[in-house]
Amino acid sequence: MNDTAVVIIAYTFGLTLLLGYAASLLIRHAQALRHQSPPPPIAHQNNPDS
């Protein structure tokens, strides 16, 4: 196989694996943060005028 093609395959493989894992971690981290944060206060709750 052409040397340049092998180099492209190597970098595509390595970076896809590493950045794919990074993306999955960051998405799960953001989801966990959202899950942990308290729900926003509900406006007009217990307000007899509303």
Next chain:
Amino acid sequence: MNRYGTTILRAYWLLTLSLLAAALAMVIWYVPDDPQSGPILRIVHIHLAAAINTLIACTVVFAANIAYLWQRDNRWDALGDAGARVVVLLCFVALVTGMLWAKQTWGRWWEWNSPLTFSLILWLLYAGYLLHRRLPHPPGRRAMRSAAFGIVAFLDVPLVYLSVRMLPDSHLSVGERATETVQTQIVWLLAVLFLSGGLISTRYLLTRLTSAGDASTHAQPGPTQRPASPRMIA
């Protein structure tokens, strides 16, 4: 995590991605082709960066395992787990890119010499470490046994390093390198170091967040949960 923590994490990942983009641009446009090997030598940047950072991540796991045995703090266990995941990932990248390089240079994918064999054993050991953590264990024993496993697995790290350094003929070598090649290699080392640091810290934070969520959901400690040590509370 507060707002400042999230901002710091975002800034860190932005810096890491910028470094990786710069490193990739250097491989494409800055590094000249090697007069003897041709363009295949460009593979060395990702291969060497992954290999060196594998050994650094192994050292992080080793330090976390020692600290766990000393303090019995679950945070060290979480750090060991996060580090081992990155070791398996980086070592896999180093092995596959090395095989691609070997196929083009030697004409075969693999050779059973000491550097390659010790590297494969390293990958198997840390993959085994992660599998071992998923086995059913008696209450409170998982972290202890994983720490002991991790310390034994680290014994392979000096073997990998010394076999590459002391038996250069049995490993793919680069020889005389141009200044551009050395500069690009430094940028790649830094970029992958930042990337592995980001992966370890994000995985660690995720484990802490999910375990805190589980603890708040289940107020009563389960049979597999270890009671917090006095040092951890302190």
